[in-house]
Amino acid sequence: MDGKTASLFRSGRNQALRIPRGFELPGTSARIRRLPNGNLEIEPLGEIGLLAAFKDEPPLPPDDAMDPIPDRPAEPVER
Numbered sequence: 616m617d618g619k620t621a622s623l624f625r626s627g628r629n630q631a632l633r634i635p636r637g638f639e640l641p642g643t644s645a646r647i648r649r650l651p652n653g654n655l656e657i658e659p660l661g662e663i664g665l666l667a668a669f670k671d672e673p674p675l676p677p678d679d680a681m682d683p684i685p686d687r688p689a690e691p692v693e694r
Contacts, residue, residue: 619635634640640659647657661667 619638621635621638622633624631624633640657642659642662644660645657646660647655650656662670
């Protein structure tokens with residue numbers, strides 16, 4: 616496995632990892648977990664939210680292309 620050396624440093628009370636060029640992660644946050652063998656796994660988190668959920672969906676057709684829902688009178692309710 617090809618790799619580079621990363622530097623560790625303190626940021627307040629946390630230890631931080633300076634990720635070398637070429638290993639950058641997309642986005643602004645990542646999930647980190649410790650594997651059973653003691654190694655760490657870092658996974659970038661995707662965008663979160665409603666807009667992110669629909670960003671890869673095709674656009675909706677224009678309003679005039681959709682069939683209108685016909686208006687129907689309300690049905691009487693028996694009591």
